[in-house]
Amino acid sequence: MLDSKQETEFEILAAEIRLETFRELAELGFGHIGGAMSIADVLAVLYGGVMKIDPENPAWEDRDYFALSKGHAGPAVYAALALRGFFLKEQLKTLNKSGTMLPSHCSRIHTPGIDLTTGSLGQGISTAAGAALASRILGGDNYAYCIIGDGECDEGQIWEAALFAAHQKLDHFILFVDANKLQLDGPVAEICCMGDIGEKFRSFNWHVQTVDGHSVAAIYRAIEAAKAAVGQPSVVVLETIKGKGCALAEEAAAKGQGIHHMLFPDQETNRREIARMEQVVSDLKAKRGSR
Numbered sequence: 001m002l003d004s005k006q007e008t009e010f011e012i013l014a015a016e017i018r019l020e021t022f023r024e025l026a027e028l029g030f031g032h033i034g035g036a037m038s039i040a041d042v043l044a045v046l047y048g049g050v051m052k053i054d055p056e057n058p059a060w061e062d063r064d065y066f067a068l069s070k071g072h073a074g075p076a077v078y079a080a081l082a083l084r085g086f087f088l089k090e091q092l093k094t095l096n097k098s099g100t101m102l103p104s105h106c107s108r109i110h111t112p113g114i115d116l117t118t119g120s121l122g123q124g125i126s127t128a129a130g131a132a133l134a135s136r137i138l139g140g141d142n143y144a145y146c147i148i149g150d151g152e153c154d155e156g157q158i159w160e161a162a163l164f165a166a167h168q169k170l171d172h173f174i175l176f177v178d179a180n181k182l183q184l185d186g187p188v189a190e191i192c193c194m195g196d197i198g199e200k201f202r203s204f205n206w207h208v209q210t211v212d213g214h215s216v217a218a219i220y221r222a223i224e225a226a227k228a229a230v231g232q233p234s235v236v237v238l239e240t241i242k243g244k245g246c247a248l249a250e251e252a253a254a255k256g257q258g259i260h261h262m263l264f265p266d267q268e269t270n271r272r273e274i275a276r277m278e279q280v281v282s283d284l285k286a287k288r289g290s291r
């Protein structure tokens with residue numbers, strides 16, 4: 001059960017992930033804002049309490065595994081890792097710069113806490129399914145979590161992995177689809193329509209749930225239900241909004257502009273957006289204090 005105290009803590013962490021992610025991209029001057037912002041809430045639930053992890057020992061054998069198959073949203077995961085103490089927040093300023101431990105897409109070689117290297121869409125889900133199978137073979141009780149994009153579902157490899165995971169009855173494999181309805185250059189429905197993603201997974205014999213991907217409580221409950229489903233892998237389709245919580249992205253989207261990857265050249269505009277996001281965090285912390 002999720003109590004209101006823990007729910008507020010998840011909401012604070014989600015707001016902090018958005019703030020730190022925007023700081024990273026503003027410092028660099030550009031980046032994949034849309035798909036990073038849409039997964040802040042699920043990352044907050046995973047890194048804020050659900051996942052068995054140890055920031056002091058990222059390679060802990062009994063940890064849960066996480067793969068961001070849509071690796072272009074790496075900066076949001078880096079924000080979560082820094083906020084959980086895997087490395088200093090100062091490192092976030094080095095995103096995608098020479099010598100950094102934080103490349104634009106996730107790399108297990110460079111970054112403490114990143115389990116799988118991703119960026120080529122379609123591949124992370126297969127590796128994560130493999131991690132779930134390996135844990136079972138080794139007798140572990142750990143879970144493998146993975147996030148894929150809805151545009152990424154156009155990749156054939158997603159469905160190969162879906163078939164494999166169901167065949168292997170990988171019930172410690174919990175997959176999230178970030179269903180933000182947009183991919184790189186337009187709506188998923190117009191580029192290669194997925195139809196009902198949940199129904200597709202159901203037909204592959206997965207346990208399927210669809211929830212509001214910006215409700216930390218709904219995400220938490222879905223994970224509990226996924227863990228209770230025995231003998232099947234689970235997918236949680238997250239109904240999300242690309243760019244959610246970044247006013248610059250939301251405003252650009254409202255004007256019909258692309259927000260998959262944006263430029264952030266104006267320091268004054270960036271400062272205002274950071275101040276606005278800091279206020280969101282403070283307001284949520286005040287909610288914590290007033291309880």
Ligand SMILES: Cc1ncc(C[n+]2csc(CCOP(=O)(O)OP(=O)(O)O)c2C)c(N)n1
Nearest residue numbers: 035072119120121149150151152182183184
């Ligand atoms: C195999 C492969 N093809 C193309 C790309 C380029 N690419 C990066 S993100 C993206 C769109 C992905 O859309 P979606 O999965 O919906 O991501 P989100 O909306 O969450 O950002 C594409 C085509 C890639 N990274 N890998």
Ligand SMILES: [Mg+2]
Nearest residue numbers: 150151182183
């Ligand atoms: Mg998408």
